[in-house]
Each structure stands twice: as structure tokens, then as C-alpha cells.
Amino acid sequence: MEEFSAISGISRPTVSKYFHNPESVRKSTRARIEEALERYDYRPNIFAMNQNRKLTKNVGIVVPLLSDPYFAEIARNLEQRCIDAGYRPTLFSAHGDPDLEVEVLESLRSLKPAGVLLAPLGRASHRDALKKFCDDVPTLIFDSSVDELGIAFVGSDNFQFTSHITDYLCRTGEPPCFFEMKTPANPNAHRRRQSYLDAMTAFGHEPHVISVEGEGWSFEEIGRVGGHQALSNKQFPTNTILCSNDRLAIGLLTACYEQGIKVGRTPDCAIRVAGQDGHPHSRYTCPPLTTISHDYDAVSKHAAITLLAAIDGHVEPWKSTRLEGKLILRDSA
Amino acid sequence: MEEFSAISGISRPTVSKYFHNPESVRKSTRARIEEALERYDYRPNIFAMNQNRKLTKNVGIVVPLLSDPYFAEIARNLEQRCIDAGYRPTLFSAHGDPDLEVEVLESLRSLKPAGVLLAPLGRASHRDALKKFCDDVPTLIFDSSVDELGIAFVGSDNFQFTSHITDYLCRTGEPPCFFEMKTPANPNAHRRRQSYLDAMTAFGHEPHVISVEGEGWSFEEIGRVGGHQALSNKQFPTNTILCSNDRLAIGLLTACYEQGIKVGRTPDCAIRVAGQDGHPHSRYTCPPLTTISHDYDAVSKHAAITLLAAIDGHVEPWKSTRLEGKLILRDSA
DNA sequence: CCAAATACTTTACGCGCGTAAATTATTTGT
DNA sequence: ACAAATAATTTACGCGCGTAAAGTATTTGG
Numbered sequence: 070m071e072e073f074s075a076i077s078g079i080s081r082p083t084v085s086k087y088f089h090n091p092e093s094v095r096k097s098t099r100a101r102i103e104e105a106l107e108r109y110d111y112r113p114n115i116f117a118m119n120q121n122r123k124l125t126k127n128v129g130i131v132v133p134l135l136s137d138p139y140f141a142e143i144a145r146n147l148e149q150r151c152i153d154a155g156y157r158p159t160l161f162s163a164h165g166d167p168d169l170e171v172e173v174l175e176s177l178r179s180l181k182p183a184g185v186l187l188a189p190l191g192r193a194s195h196r197d198a199l200k201k202f203c204d205d206v207p208t209l210i211f212d213s214s215v216d217e218l219g220i221a222f223v224g225s226d227n228f229q230f231t232s233h234i235t236d237y238l239c240r241t242g243e244p245p246c247f248f249e250m251k252t253p254a255n256p257n258a259h260r261r262r263q264s265y266l267d268a269m270t271a272f273g274h275e276p277h278v279i280s281v282e283g284e285g286w287s288f289e290e291i292g293r294v295g296g297h298q299a300l301s302n303k304q305f306p307t308n309t310i311l312c313s314n315d316r317l318a319i320g321l322l323t324a325c326y327e328q329g330i331k332v333g334r335t336p337d338c339a340i341r342v343a344g345q346d347g348h349p350h351s352r353y354t355c356p357p358l359t360t361i362s363h364d365y366d367a368v369s370k371h372a373a374i375t376l377l378a379a380i381d382g383h384v385e386p387w388k389s390t391r392l393e394g395k396l397i398l399r400d401s402a
Numbered sequence: 403m404e405e406f407s408a409i410s411g412i413s414r415p416t417v418s419k420y421f422h423n424p425e426s427v428r429k430s431t432r433a434r435i436e437e438a439l440e441r442y443d444y445r446p447n448i449f450a451m452n453q454n455r456k457l458t459k460n461v462g463i464v465v466p467l468l469s470d471p472y473f474a475e476i477a478r479n480l481e482q483r484c485i486d487a488g489y490r491p492t493l494f495s496a497h498g499d500p501d502l503e504v505e506v507l508e509s510l511r512s513l514k515p516a517g518v519l520l521a522p523l524g525r526a527s528h529r530d531a532l533k534k535f536c537d538d539v540p541t542l543i544f545d546s547s548v549d550e551l552g553i554a555f556v557g558s559d560n561f562q563f564t565s566h567i568t569d570y571l572c573r574t575g576e577p578p579c580f581f582e583m584k585t586p587a588n589p590n591a592h593r594r595r596q597s598y599l600d601a602m603t604a605f606g607h608e609p610h611v612i613s614v615e616g617e618g619w620s621f622e623e624i625g626r627v628g629g630h631q632a633l634s635n636k637q638f639p640t641n642t643i644l645c646s647n648d649r650l651a652i653g654l655l656t657a658c659y660e661q662g663i664k665v666g667r668t669p670d671c672a673i674r675v676a677g678q679d680g681h682p683h684s685r686y687t688c689p690p691l692t693t694i695s696h697d698y699d700a701v702s703k704h705a706a707i708t709l710l711a712a713i714d715g716h717v718e719p720w721k722s723t724r725l726e727g728k729l730i731l732r733d734s735a
Numbered sequence: 736c737c738a739a740a741t742a743c744t745t746t747a748c749g750c751g752c753g754t755a756a757a758t759t760a761t762t763t764g765t
Numbered sequence: 766a767c768a769a770a771t772a773a774t775t776t777a778c779g780c781g782c783g784t785a786a787a788g789t790a791t792t793t794g795g
Contacts (some may be wrong), residue, residue: 070751070752071751071752079773079774080773080774080775081752081774082753082754082755082773082774083772083773083774084752085752085754086753086754086773088752089753091586094773095761095762095771095772095773097761098772098773112508112511113751113752113772114511114512114750114751114752115509115512116449116452116453116512116513116752117512117750117751117752117753117780118751118752118753119449119752119780120449120450120453120750120751120752120753120779120781120782121751121752121753121754121780121781122752122753122780123753123754135468135474135477135478135493136471136474136475136478136682138469138470138471138474141469141471141474143568144468145468145469145495145497151642155511158504160468160493160494160495161493162493164481175445176448176490178445178447179445179447179448179450179781180449224764249772254747283408289683289685289686290685293686305764313486315770317500319686320686322686322688323685323686323687323688323690324687325441325688326689326690327690336730350622350683352622352623352656353622353626353652353653353655353656354656354688355656355658355659355687355688356659357656357659357660357773365409402600403782404781412743412744413743413744413745414782415743415744415745415783415784415785416742416744418782418783419743419783421782422783427742427743428741428791428792429741429743429745431742433742433744434738439772446781446782447780447781447782449781449782449783450780450782450783451781451782451783452782452783453749453750453751453752453780453782453783454749454750454781454782454783454784455750455782455783455784456783456784512751516769570750637769645753670792700777736773736795737794737795738766738794738795739792739793739794739795740766740791740793740794741790741791741792741793742785742789742790742791742792743788743789743791744787744788744789745786745787745788745789746785746786746787746788747784747785747786748782748783748785749782749783749784749785750781750782750783750785751769751780752779752780752786753777753778753779753780754771754777754779755776755777755778755779756775756776756777757775757776757777758773758774758775759772759773759774759775759791760771760772760773760774761770761772761773762769762770762771762772763768763769763771764767764768764769764770764789765767765768765769
């Protein structure tokens with residue numbers, strides 16, 4: 070920057086000011102800097118910039134598992150919103166590992182972020198480490214809530230999700246049983262099970278929950294293997310299966326296919342399968358998956374706006390916002 | 403660090419040395435530092451660390467599209483290998499946008515990376531910007547090659563991919579036609595088409611290429627829409643369709659389902675569909691997709707090893723390594 | 736026990752930039 | 766044209782650490 074300021078004929082502090090905000094310098098100097106910029110393509114070092122700044126424009130985005138297109142999609146959405154608001158997002162994934170999650174947060178500190186958008190791993194997260202981080206850095210929790218951490222929580226209304234799609238399934242055929250992982254990684258899963266139980270009771274039907282074994286994040290495989298077992302053992306008491314999430318449903322669809330069981334809502338089909346999440350892939354399963362979708366746009370918009378407002382000093386008491394999902398009617402149920 | 407060194411009773415330079423490599427200090431001082439570390443959980447600022455270091459341990463990983471599980475998977479694999487080798491990987495995605503790709507590389511410079519693993523967007527990439535970057539930073543190109551940039555290229559042998567699966571399809575049924583995007587984003591697509599043409603000629607069959615319209619990275623949708631058109635217009639001259647990649651095949655499977663066309667290799671099926679890539683999702687389509695898979699492990703291993711060797715000074719002339727794929731036999735073809 | 740080797744401490748400077756304070760130059764309003 | 770307002774410059778220090786050099790303490794080998 071020293072060299073560049075000499076070349077442009079403008080003092081270094083003014084050049085520094087220019088890069089912070091080009092509008093903050095006189096038009097004539099801006100022109101001189103930009104003219105010099107064309108001859109010498111200089112760019113300030115982002116990390117040195119943030120070294121001694123009171124308020125950085127850095128925003129950290131942390132998701133539990135980037136190889137899940139759901140998180141990849143919502144992360145991309147959040148990134149774009151941050152950029153549009155003039156912030157510099159950096160994306161991190163915990164890769165499903167609680168230790169790595171803590172590690173990521175620690176290295177995030179070095180970035181001196183103005184704020185962080187964090188989707189915790191959930192059940193497996195190291196609570197105390199998360200809390201410590203949230204105490205130091207303005208953090209908005211999204212997707213799955215952990216206690217009342219951070220400045221706010223934004224996610225989907227899992228109770229509405231499950232009761233709504235359960236309602237739909239009951240109205241259009243046999244009441245559904247509920248297909249889930251025995252030890253889900255995500256706390257939302259518990260809400261969904263509870264909501265299923267509540268909804269079934271409210272509608273006057275008897276609930277049935279089929280919980281399958283399986284650890285980790287390979288939900289499709291867990292759904293497939295668990296599906297095979299449940300199908301073979303005739304554990305599904307009705308012809309309609311509501312899955313705790315879309316990835317599990319995708320695995321179950323595969324199991325059905327492999328057993329020659331036709332899935333769909335037409336009379337020639339043996340069972341109906343529905344998912345929950347509106348996973349990017351759910352449109353392309355065979356049959357396309359009926360599901361209840363997160364309002365990706367609304368969740369990420371609300372999350373970004375809330376965090377950026379907090380960064381700008383609009384402090385408000387902790388608040389949980391849960392947005393409704395939209396039923397997506399396709400052919401699987 | 404100053405404060406912490408005072409607390410631990412060890413001088414700051416020694417503490418600095420400790421964090422660079424704990425083994426490099428005497429056992430007794432190490433013990434004192436680690437004891438102090440338990441009372442005061444201090445962690446050095448990663449970005450300040452790299453500020454004045456000759457050789458950093460940073461490695462940048464850049465992929466064209468993180469929401470594609472294929473790239474997410476290979477990126478995770480690469481990350482792990484870098485960590486295991488004692489490096490600090492940072493992941494970036496160009497989100498399918500050539501301008502963002504350049505932007506990402508620019509901000510990567512600030513990280514002063516020891517090296518970069520770059521999977522370029524391909525056709526759309528800004529060649530000159532990539533070249534400039536590769537001239538300054540040791541960069542290994544993977545997945546899709548752009549000129550002879552960087553220190554080396556590591557990817558899959560697309561010619562082997564397509565000729566191998568074409569061979570398989572010819573041996574087991576009608577010779578395949580080839581289903582692809584008219585203007586593919588990725589240069590590998592051209593190799594695959596050419597390889598298909600070559601292979602068919604070599605086997606004594608007439609090749610047929612069906613190119614569908616569509617821009618961008620929504621391959622499944624492009625495959626689905628293009629598939630519908632091709633099916634309706636009876637453009638598939640044989641009952642066997644080899645798709646240029648798995649995502650296109652997934653979309654085509656959906657189109658087939660929506661038209662009531664049964665896909666598979668049994669006599670009751672109307673057509674066979676095969677993909678290429680070994681996409682993480684290909685196992686769970688209905689029917690599960692026969693495909694030829696990248697050797698994820700071998701590619702990422704070779705890429706990481708080659709880059710890290712180059713970082714360690716093992717300079718070799720530019721070299722292209724293309725690894726063979728493995729045929730994955732499933733039910734779709 | 737002593738000399739050599741090794742590890743540590745002190746001191747000092749550098750990385751690439753932000754930023755505050757005091758001066759000086761330029762623009763603006765009238 | 767002149768004072769007031771605004772913008773740029775100069776100077777200086779700071780961020781959180783790496784690292785080199787010279788000196789001091791500790792360990793090692795015989």
C-alpha cells in the first residue's frame with residue numbers, strides 16, 4: 070500500500086480510506102487512485118486489514134455438513150445476502166464432527182468476525198464451547214437451536230412441518246406411520262416425532278413410530294438399510310410412511326425399489342412415502358418426493374437481517390423465530 | 403501472546419516457537435507452557451501468525467460449485483489429507499460464477515497460501531486471471547484441466563471412462579446413444595463425447611448424440627426437461643442411453659418416471675440409462691444408477707501428495723495425471 | 736568438574752494494514 | 766475575496782504475531 074500510494078501520488082492513509090469506502094474521498098482523488106489502480110493492480114491484504122480494525126466486515130458462516138446439499142444451498146444463500154450487504158462471508162463446515170465444530174469456531178475468532186451465522190451440529194455439539202463462543206462473538210443460531218444461545222434463533226417450525234404434512238396425509242389416504250432414526254443427530258428430529266404423535270392423537274388416529282438404527286450422517290444409507298429391515302419384518306402398520314427427513318425418505322424409496330414395492334399415490338401403488346425438508350434433490354427422486362419444504366429464502370433472509378441488524382447495534386432480547394414450511398405435493402404421496 | 407508468556411513464565415519468542423512446533427522446545431518448558439495453557443486458554447491468531455511467516459501452512463481449496471455433492475465430497479477428502487499432513491486448508495466455492503472464481507483467488511492471495519488445489523469452472527473460467535494466479539502461487543489443478551496451468555493436473559481419464567462404460571453397454575444390450583448438454587460448462591464433457599464417438603466407431607456401431615439445451619449448473623433439471631423432449635420426440639434411436647454425467651442421468655431418470663417409462667436392465671424395462679461420475683447420490687436413484695465412478699480417493703490423494711511435494715521443493719515439470727474410473731454395476735443398465 | 740552444546744531470554748524489527756492527532760491544502764458559501 | 770468547512774498529508778503508534786541476533790542460563794558429555 071505504501072508503494073501504491075507513492076505511485077498514485079496519494080498518501081497511504083487516504084488510500085487506506087479509499088479502500089475502506091471509495092465514496093469517502095474526494096472525487097478527484099478517487100479518480101487518481103482508480104487511474105493508478107489500472108496501471109498497478111494492487112489489492113489490500115484482507116487479513117491485515119482486519120488486524121487492527123475495530124469493526125470488521127467479516128461474517129462467519131458455519132454449517133454442520135457441507136456435503137449435504139441442504140446446507141450447501143442455505144449457506145450459498147446466506148453468503149450472497151452477506152455480500153449484498155457489504156460483508157465478507159467465510160464458509161466453514163464441521164463435517165459432522167463436534168470437535169471440528171469447536172476447532173472451526175476457534176479459528177473463526179482469528180478472523181475477528183463482526184458476526185457469525187451458526188448452524189450447530191445439534192445433539193453432539195459441545196455446549197459449553199458454543200456458549201463461550203456466543204458470549205464473545207455476536208452469533209445467530211439457525212437451523213437447529215441449542216438452548217437460548219447467541220443473539221437469536223431462526224429456523225423452521227418443526228411442529229408446523231410435521232403436523233401440516235401429517236394432516237395432508239391423513240386427509241388423502243391412510244394415516245401415516247413415522248419413520249425416523251433412533252438416535253438422530255439433530256434436535257429437530259425430536260420435535261418432529263413429538264409433533265407427529267400430537268397430530269395423530271389430535272386427528273383421532275393411533276400413532277406408530279418406526280425407529281431405525283444408525284449413527285452418523287449417511288442418512289440415505291440408514292434409511293435404505295432400515296427400510297429394508299422394516300419392510301421385510303412388516304413393521305409398517307399402514308401403507309403411508311412419513312419420514313423424519315427427506316434424506317431418510319430417499320433411502321427408503323431406494324429400499325422400496327429394491328424390494329419391488331411401488332411407491333406413489335395412485336391405486337396401483339403399494340405405499341406412500343413423504344419426507345420433510347424440501348431437500349434440493351427431492352424433486353428428482355422416482356417418484357418425486359412429496360415433502361414439506363423449508364422456506365429457504367425466508368429463513369436465510371431473516372437470519373441475515375437479524376444478524377446484520379445486531380451488528381449495527383440494534384440489540385434486542387433473545388428471540389426464537391420459526392418459519393412455516395410449504396407443502397410440496399408430488400407423486401410419492 | 404505477550405500476556406500469556408508472562409503468565410507461563412516463558413519468553414514470548416519461545417512461546418511462539420512452541421506453537422509453531424511443541425517438540426521444538428525443551429520438555430520442561432513445554433510442560434510449563436501446557437500447564438499455563440490449562441489455566442488460560444490462549445490460542446494464537448492464525449492470520450497474524452501467517453502475516454510475517456516465510457512459509458505458511460495454509461492451503462487453499464477451490465471448487466466450482468459446493469452445492470454439488472461431488473465437489474463437496476472431494477473437497478472434504480482433500481481437506482482431511484491436508485490436515486493430516488499438518489496444513490491448514492481453507493475451502494472456497496466459485497458458486498458457478500467465473501467472476502467469483504477470480505474474486506476467490508484474489509482473496510486467497512491474502513492468505514499467503516503455501517499452495518492451492520484448484521478445480522476450475524472450466525470453459526467459463528477467466529483464463530488470464532487463472533494463469534496470473536498460478537504464476538504467483540503453487541497451484542495444482544484438479545478435476546478439469548485448463549491449458550497447462552499450475553504445477554500439475556490430476557483428474558480422471560475421461561476417455562477411459564466413456565470408452566469403458568460404452569464397451570460394457572455394448573456387450574450387455576443395444577449400443578448406447580449419448581445424452582449430453584449442448585454447451586457443457588466443463589471441458590471433460592467434450593472428451594466424453596469424443597470418447598463415445600471413438601468407442602462406438604471402434605466397436606463397429608453407429609454413434610448417436612442427443613444434445614439438449616440448457617445453461618448453468620442445474621444439470622438435473624436440464625436432464626429432466628431435455629429428457630422429456632427427447633422422449634416425446636422419440637429422439638433416442640436405441641433403448642440404451644449413456645449420459646454425459648450422473649446429474650444429467652438423474653434428471654433423465656425422473657423424466658422417464660414421469661412418462662411412465664420403466665428403466666432397468668431386466669426384460670420388463672423399456673430402456674437402460676447409465677451415468678458417469680459415481681456421484682454420491684447415484685446409489686439412491688430408482689433404479690440405482692449404473693455409472694463409472696471417479697476414484698475419489700486416488701484423485702484426492704494424488705492431488706494432495708503432488709501439491710505438498712511441490713511445496714516441499716520437489717519441483718518437477720508440469721505433468722498431467724488421469725486416473726481410471728471404476729465401473730459400478732447397478733440396476734439402471 | 737569443565738567445556739561444548741543446547742535451550743532460553745532480551746531486544747529489536749518486520750508483516751500489511753487501521754487509525755488517531757496535528758498540520759496543511761483545497762473547496763465551499765457568501 | 767475571505768473565513769469556514771472539508772479533505773489530504775504527515776507523523777506516529779498499534780494489531781498479534783514471526784524471526785533474527787546477541788547474550789545468558791541450562792544441559793550434556795567425558
